[in-house]
Amino acid sequence: MDTNFQPVASPNARGHYRQHSLEFKRALVALSLEPGISVARIAREHGVNANQVFSWRRLYQQGRLGLPALMRDDGLLPVVLAPTAPAQDNPSSDGGGMIVLELGQVRVRIEGQPNAAALGQVLDRVLR
Numbered sequence: 001m002d003t004n005f006q007p008v009a010s011p012n013a014r015g016h017y018r019q020h021s022l023e024f025k026r027a028l029v030a031l032s033l034e035p036g037i038s039v040a041r042i043a044r045e046h047g048v049n050a051n052q053v054f055s056w057r058r059l060y061q062q063g064r065l066g067l068p069a070l071m072r073d074d075g076l077l078p079v080v081l082a083p084t085a086p087a088q089d090n091p092s093s094d095g096g097g098m099i100v101l102e103l104g105q106v107r108v109r110i111e112g113q114p115n116a117a118a119l120g121q122v123l124d125r126v127l128r
Helices: 022-032 039-045 050-061 116-126
Strands: 098-103 106-111
Touching (some): 022 039, 039 050, 106 116
Antiparallel strands (some): 098 106
């Protein structure tokens, strides 16, 4: 009895894997994160699989595509401090300031000195 140990299929039967540059991946991720954009359409237009774009988005969010994470999953919101001019017309103002929270289409504006418990409840509801 004779045994043949030759492979039936070549080891490269699946073909050559394409290597995409980080710039290409970042560009597709940036396009896919725009509101109202179809990931499938972007992938099709650039000759890649939509699942690959979703994988690159996940890497981008984890900060593994060479850039800091765009979306954070640690529950923190980005904060932007803007200088405000003091109120000239109301000298009796307490100077408590103003807090503006924006998350998507939700905007919460708190003026003065908020009660810590009330502020905690507002943040709890907004972050759900």
